[in-house]
Amino acid sequence: MKALDRKLLRDLWKMKGQAAAIALVIVSGVSAFIMLISTMTSLNLTRDKFYREYGFADVFASLKRAPDGLKHRIREIPGVRDVETRVVAGVKLDISGFEEPVTARLVSVPDKGSAHINRLYIRRGRTVDAFRDDEAVLSEAFAEAHGFVPGDRLGAVINGRWKTLTIVGIALSPEFVMQARPGAISPDYKRYAILWMGRDALGTAYGMKGAFNDAVVSLEDGADSGRVTAELDRLLDRYGGLQAYTRKDQISNRFLSEEFRQLQRSAEIFPTIFIAVAAFLLNVVINRTVSTQREQIAALKAFGYSNAAVGIHYIKLVFLIVLIGSAGGIAAGVYLGRGLGRIYMEFYRFPYLLYELKPSVAALAVFVTFAAALAGTLRSVQKAAGLPPAEAMRPEPPALYRKTLIDRLGLGRFLSQPGLMIIRNIERRPVNSLLSITGIALSYAIMLGGTFFTDAFDFMIDTEFKRSRKEDMTVVFTDPTSGRAVYELMGLNGIEYAEPFRSVPVRLKSGHKSYRTTIQGIAPGNRLYLPLDTDFKPIKLPPDGIVLTDYLGEILGVKAGDTLTVEALEGTRPVREVAVARLASQYIGVTGYMDLTALNRMMREGGAISGAYLTVDELHQKEIYRSLVEMSRVSGTVVRKDEIKNFYATQAEVLLFFTFIASLLAGTIAFGVVYNSARIALSERSRELASLRVLGYTRLEISYILLGELAVFTLAAIPLGFVIGRALCAYIARSLSSDLFRVPVVVAPATYSLAAAVVVVSAWFRA
Template sequence: MPVLDRKLWRDLWRMRINVVAIVLVLGCGVAILVMAVGMRESLERTRLEYYAAHKMADLAVTLVRAPNRVAVELEAVPHIAAIEPRVAGLALLDLPHIKEPAAARLVSLPRTGRPKVNDLSLAQGRWPDPNRPDEALVNQALATANNFQLGQSLNVTLHGLKQQLKIVGVANSPEFVFVSAPGEIFPQQDRFGVLWMGEASLARAYDMEGAFNDVVLRLSPGADVNAVKDAVNRILAPYGSAGAYDRTRMPSDRFLTEELGQLATMAAFLPAFFIVIAAFLVNIALTRLIAAERSNIGLLKAFGYTDGSVAAHYAKGALLMSLCGAAVGSFAGWALGRLMAEVYKNYYHFPRLEYEASIGVYVAAWSVAVACAMAGALAAVLVAVRLAPAAALAPPPPTSFENNGGLLKAVSNRLDAKSRIVLRRIVRFPRRSATTVVGIALGMSVLVLAGAFPAVMERLLDVNFSLANRQDASLSFVEAKDEGIIHAVMKLPGVVQVEPSRADRVIFHHAGHSVEEALIGLASGARLSRLVNADLTTIEPPAAGVALARVLADKLEARVGDTLDVEQTTGRNLVFTTKVAVIVDPMIGASGYMELGALARLMREPRRVTGVNVRLDAAAYDRFNAAVKKAPALAAASFVNLAERSMRENFDRSVGTMNLIYMSFAAIMAGGVAFSAARITLAEQERDLATLRVLGFTRLEVSYVLIGELALLGLLAVVPGVITGTLMGEWLMNLFSNDLYSFPYVFNDHGYAVAIGFTLGCVAAAALLVRTGIDRLDMVGVLKARD
């Protein structure tokens, strides 16, 4: 083995604490990168393969009623490859093992053959017999959650009519990879699902014989989507069309796309924190190693070693550390990717979903790790290259200990000798002190950032379920009703308070932008369902103008006072104008909001409601549910306590798992930085500490100098660590926000306390660990120097 290689292995062994810290920190960054990029790649590939194999729709249209002959006109539109006219709607399910009414989306199957668009994959059983109107397929998530068996009967309320269906098969569809009830963010898989029935039986139940109210379309490759949309809208406009929409508005695909975006954000930014800090640690370790080996470098060059061989020697050390970090991170990322795939299977229902990162993911991760480590080593290696043999063999110029006077002198005079040594070392070696403070602060900042996620999730849940939605249940009607329905709801058992609401799909137009979203009408002075900002302030729905969610306002480039054109997408396709009255910051959704009466006036129709929010007497809860299950006018019922429980469970399973991983990695990094800083400080001070021992200082007194310096530097890192973590948190929460959620940064005292306490605890533990090095000091060897 070449001499320099033997020296390299000795150096790495002597620096083993620093090496382990660098490998672990770099490995954390590589693990997040491999997990996030690989999971995104696996999810995207699975989606594309599933969509292609099962003919996922490119466009869909919901309408009031169109005769079947209109489907022939649609087939004639250029670039439409296939269409599937269907009957679809919502229905209540009466499940005997659940007190509350469940719900399902019902979709018709073609009279002959399989669907030409959104084909199903049969997991169990068989297809319904067209001659048996009571047979149905159920989606796999609902079947699994409720332990449905083939042949089991379901009591269903179809368009106000009671019917008993028989489960003959379990299926999945590309249209329903992610299934959640209307108005809900997370799935309640035991309470909402999808049923597929024969077209004839479903058409009879919905009074759609010879007609359809839903159509899905596949386009030819290279088709102009907007041109096809326009043609479809022209044909279906007379039939109450809500307008053709593409996959970006299909709920399942929208959630999938948002999840892919979150993974992309995670892959782009979270690993960078760890990898950059690892590069910083490499720089510190090599800089201080080269400073300690100054005379050795001079000897090497004097004996004929070239600048290139010296540079390669130290660069090789950085390369070895980066390769070890990449290897550790790749394995951890693979394991975490498999874990995340299992978590995703709870939400996204594909026939097969596995973590399968391509070789390119690992190549990219290793390349990034090596590049960052080499970048961190570059400045230190250049110092070694520039050292002339004569200058390197001479001792470095002594540090200036001139009397600086001022505040330092005033403070020093009040301290004992040991404390004066600590203070002067920190002040008179500012660069070394600053790098230690920066390293500890960066480790603390990542802990602050990791602690922000639970606080934001708790704020989201608190705002949504304690402040914004204070009702016990929300009831949705099969079709819009006049306000007389409120009195009927009040007569249901246990109902204490009722507030009406209305939701319409509209298209907002402004400054050349068009965005389709919900326009929600809320009752003036509403106390159950309210509009609450992320800062916990409550906004009254405006009686003049519209309140826009900030996400929606940004898409429209709209500001307060601007005039919007609002196009109704159902019924008469009315267009009206209104002004932006206020911009709000709800944490969930990106809708527009108005006072219920004002919305009715702009719609030029009597006050109508599409749902009501109710507060219940807990003693009559069971009787209320029994009555709702029998109510023919209801399409769905949702319960706030169940939605909150579902959201918490889903957050714990998905966000909680990710946060546990990230928090663990942040703790590893903070600990690694602290132990690395402590070990380097001991290595740099060995001569000074040995001198103190020779001068008669006890081991305890010498330990005080070492531990005191580390403790003071750790305390100095608290403020910059908290500030940096807060700024990174605000920036990252903004990146993670999307159309579904807004994540404001939440100042979390508990999170700050944990980050500060853990980091300072690591510094203390590291100081106590390296303190044992004082007992092992070879004072004769350490004090030998070339002068």
């Protein structure tokens, strides 16, 4: 090894504390990047493989009822490769020993041969026997949640008839990677299941022999999906077709895509902050190293080392630190990536997880880090390389101090001499001071950005499930029913109040923009379901016109007073121009609201309802569940409290993981910045401070001078961090917004305090 390289290693060893602090910041940045990107690419890879091998459909359509012969017409649509017609229905399940309402989606599998589209991955057992009407394949997540194995039985109410089904297999499907009830924002494995049964058996049960109510289509490569869906819509129109949609709008796939978007965005934001901080710290440290090694540099040059050789020597030092940090970051990133992947596998049900870290991703992380580090230290390296040897021989001139702003304002006399030293030192190097403050502020911001989800979700749940909704449970009927059904419900023992609602699938159009959703008809004098205005006050629905979720207003580009076209996709499918009465604030999903009577009028139907919101006497709750399971026109029941409970249960692990990672990352930044500031201050001013000791200052008073500066930095960083953190939260929330859900920018005071505490503790722990 060259003597100069030996010097490098020993120099590095000597500054090991500082180098380690910087390397740790790099480890954080690189590992966050690797973790997020590798999780994203792994899920992506897994998804693509699963979709490809199990024939995930390209286009989806549901309808009222059409004869099987239509299948051939669909296949003839240009661009269609294959089509499969199915019978799909919502059912109630009765799980012995589990007293809460459970609903399921029942999907038919072809009797002859295996499906070409949306094939099942059978994890255990087998698929159903075509000639048995009492066999079913159960989705894995649900089976796991209840401990079902092939051979177990469960009760189901299929088209109003009670039936005992034998579970013959446990399966996964590309169609239900994310198994959430329509309208829910998180999966509920205990209360929502997917069941697959033979086509013939289901056809018989639902009066669909030789007919179908759902079609899935695969497309030729390069086919125009827009034209296929339009053609399909035209074909299915007279059979009660709801708008056909592509993968992009398929709910399970939507959730996955949103997740990828979120991971990608996080991978852009967080690592960038770390790399920037690392570059700044390297700049400070290398600058200081060059200053202390002036005479050595002079000697090297005197002996004929070129400027480039000296420059490269210091670049190697930077490179070594980056290398150590990147290597640690990649290792930690892979470890965390696998952990995050496992957590995601709880949400997204794939048969397997193909973990992959592309070498190019790791290389990119190292390259970007090194480039940033180089950019950060270039000035110091140039200073070393360009140092004229004769000048370097002389010791560095004393630092230039001036009277500070505080002195000029005449406030200096209120400060002690050590106080003045602190202030002047901060003011002497405003850029470095500002960068140190920004560094600590960024750690605060990261802490906020990583933990505000908890508050945001609390607020979201509070608004959606507590302020806007007051019911105990929601009952949905199999078909629109006469309003009298409410009295039937009211007749059940223990039901205190029932509020009917009508839910109509519609296509809303404004100009060239259109969106498929439902209009919720709210009963006049509503007490249980209360759409909220933008001040979170209940909206009194107007007798005419429609109230839209604010986000839906954005999507359609309409505001209160505008008119939009409503195409109902049910019943006689009327098309109407409706005025937008106002916008409602809503975080989950997007909907239109109308007065129930107005909606019935628009649909040209009598007092039809789709279901009801109920309040019940808790004492009779179990009895009510049972009665509802037995009522043939009830297709499903959802309990509000269960929804909330389930949301937290499913999100808790993810939130905990992110809070933990964010605290760790924020801690490393605060630690890195403060530790380096302290070390540099100590090294720059050791003589000065030693002189003060000679003059009779105590150790404590000396510490005050040194730590006072850091305390000023830390305290100044908190308000700045607050601003940056708030902006970061807003940016994250904004970038995660979709029609599925919007994250409110809400940060509870406790979170601010927690973040501040983490930063201050990391800072002082270090100092």
